[in-house]
Amino acid sequence: MSRPKPVSVRPLPVAGEKTFYRLAVIFMIVGVLFWAQTVLLPLALAVLFSFALTPVAQWLERLRIGRVLAALLSTGAAIALIAAVLWVAERQTERLAIDLRGETYQKNLAAKLDPVLELVRRLDHLAETVNTEPAPKPAVEAPKPAVEGPKPTDLPTPVVIKQPGIGVLGWLPSLLRPLAEVATTLLLVAVLTVFILVQRETTRDRLIGLASRRQLATTARTLDDAARRVGRFLLFQAGTNAAMGLIVTVGLSLIEVPYAALWGLLTAALRFLPYVGIWLAVLFPFGLALAVFPSWWPAILVLLLYGGFDLVMTNVVEPLLFGHGTGVSSLALILAAVFWAFLWGPIGLLLAVPMTTCLVVLGEHIPSLAFLRILFGDVPAVDPAALFFHRALAQDYDGGAVLISEHMETPLAEIYDRMLLPAITQAKAERASGTLDEAEERRVYRAVLSVLAGVLATRRTNETTSEVVKQVVIGCAVRGVADRIALGMLHDLVTLAGGQLVVVPATKLPAEVESLARKGEAILVYIGALAPGGMTQAARICEQVRVRSPKVKIVVGRWGTESESAAAEKFLRSAGAALVTWTLTETLRAVTPPEQPSAKPDRDSAPPLRPAPSRV
Secondary structure, three states, X not given: OOOOOOOOOOOOOXXXXXXXXXXXXXXXXXXXXXXXXXXXXXXXXXXXXXXXXHHHHHHHHXXXXXXXXXHHHHHHHHHHHHHHHHHHHHHHHHHHHHHOOOHHHHHHHHHHHHHHHHHHHHXXXXXXXXXXXXXXXXXXXXXXXXXXXXXXXXXXXXXXXXXXXXXXXXXXXXXXXXXXXXXXXXXXXHHHHHXXXXXXXXXXXXXXXXXXXXXXXXXXXXXXXHHHHHHHHHHHHHHHXXXXXXXXXXXXXXXXXXXXXXXXXHHXXXXXXXXXXXXHHHHHHHHXXXXXXXXXXXXXXXHHHHHHXXXXXXXXXXXXXXXXXXXXXXXXXXXXXXXXHHHHHHHHHHOXXXXXXXXXXXXXXXXXXXXXXXXXXXXXXXXXXXXXXXXXXXXXXXXXXXXXXXXXXOOHHHHHHHHHHHHHHHHHHHHHHOOOOHHHHHHHHHHXXXXXXXXXXXXXXXXXXXXXXXXXXXXXXXXXXXXXXXXXXXXXXXXXXXXXXXXXXXXXXXXXXXXXXXXXXXXXXXXXXXXXXOHHHHHHHXXXXXHHOOOOEEEEEOOOOOOOOHHHHHHHHHOOOOEEEOOHHHHHHHHOOOOOOOOOOOHHHOOOOOOOOOOO
C-alpha cells in the first residue's frame, strides 16, 4: 500500500505574512474593544476627563492645596457643573413640555404640517392607484349553498381573560436597572479620574517602564505629545463650544424663540460630538420655532443662525486656534467618528477625536506604526520626492519646477537630499527591477537636469554659505547617468562653499590622486555610487586608490535612499573607505571640516586647481 504524498504548503512571502499578521492583530483589537467596552469605556472617559482637569488640578496645587484634595475638588467641581447643567435642562424641558400642550402651539404645528401630510397622502394614493390591478371577473357565478350557515349575529361571543395590572412596583426593576448601570458607570469614571489625577506622574512612569531601555525616550515623547495634543484640543474645544452656545443664546433671544438659554447649553454640549452634534442641537429650537410662530421665517432664521456661525467656527476660528494641534485629517476624523460610534455608541462619538489623536501620535513616534500617521494624519500622504517623480514620468517638467520652487526657502542641500536624489535612485531601482523602461528612466533624469539648469540655477547664483572647503576634492562617478548627476550636485555645493571639485573618470582616479598627493596637498576623494548596484565597483576603486595613496581620505556616497545594512558599510570600509555617507549634507560636512581657531588659511597661497567640467 503506497503512502499518500505529503501536501506541500507554500509559505507566505515576507511582506504578505507581515500584512496578514497586522490585519489579524487589528481585528483582534477591534473585537476586544467591542466586547470589553463595559470596562474600557469608563477607563477611556476617565482618561479624557483627567486630561481636561489636569490644568485645574495643577492650579489648585500651586495654591498649596494637597494633591488629593486638588483632585477631589477639581473632579467634584466638574461633576457639580455637569449636574447643574442637567438640572437646568430638566427644568426647562419640563416647562417646555407643559407649554407645548397649549392650543396655540398645536394650531401652528397643524397649519405647517397639514400641507406636508396632505402631499404625502396624495403621493401614497397615487402609488396605490398605479400598483393596483383590477380583479378578474368570475366566468360562472358560484351556486348558493342549499343550507345557510349561522349568521354573524348567531356566533358565540369570544371571551378574553385579562391579567391583573403589574402596577408601579412591577415596573421598578426594569426602570432601576438602566439607572443603576448609568450611576455605576459615572461613579466608576469619577473614582478613576481622581486616582489618575492623584497619580498622574506615577502612571506615566509605569507606562514608560513597560518599554525597553532603548525606547525610553521614544515612549516618554509619545506620552507627552499625546497629553499635550489632547489637552490642548479639549481646552480650545470647550472655549469654542462655550462661545457658540453664547452666540446661539443671544441669537435665539433676538428671534424670540423660548428657552434660548436651554438651547445654548445644549448646543455647547452637543458640539463635542464631531459633525453631527450641531445638527442634533438645531432640531429642538427649529421644531419649537415651527410651533411658536405662525410663519416659517423664524424657523428659517434658526437654521441660518446655526449653520452660518458653525461654518465660521469650523472653517475660520477653530483652524486658527487649533492649527495642526491634533494632527488628524478631516476625512480621518469622519471615518473615526463612524468607527467609534459603531463600537461604543454616542460615548464613542465623543471619544473619536482624542482616540484618533493618540493613534496619530503613535504613528509619528513608533516606526512600525507609521501607517497610522499616513492613514489618519494631516501630513501629505505622498512625499515631495514621490510627487516630483510622478511629474517627471508624465513629462510635466513645468509642474516639477513649480514643486521645487515651493521649497526655495529650504537649504539647497536639503532640496537635493529630499526631492531630487530620491527621484533619481527610485528611477534607477525601478529600471533595474524592470518596472520602468529606458525611456521613462530618461524622463526622470531629464526632469532633474531641467530643474538644476532652470529654477535652481538662479538659486545657486544668489546663495551664500558659511561652510568653507579647505582641501582639494577629487570626485568620480562609478557608473551611469544617475551617479554623474549626483556628482554634479556635490559640485554645486562645494562651489557654493568657495571650493572646487575636480571630476575625473573612474579609470584615471588613482593616478590623479597620486599625482596631487605627491605635491603635498590636502586631498579628499569622493566616489559616487548610488544604490542599487555599484558597490562592488566602488570597493574596487577604493582599493586601487588606497594602494597608490595610503594616506588619502576616501568617502563613498550612497545617496538618495535610507541607510543600508551595516554589512554594506563594513564591506566598503574594508576596501579602504574612511567614511560612507547617505546624504549630500553628510558628505558636505565631511568635505568641509570644522574650522580650527588658530588656523587662518590663506586662499591666495593655495595652488591653482583645474576648473571643474560642466554638468552632465
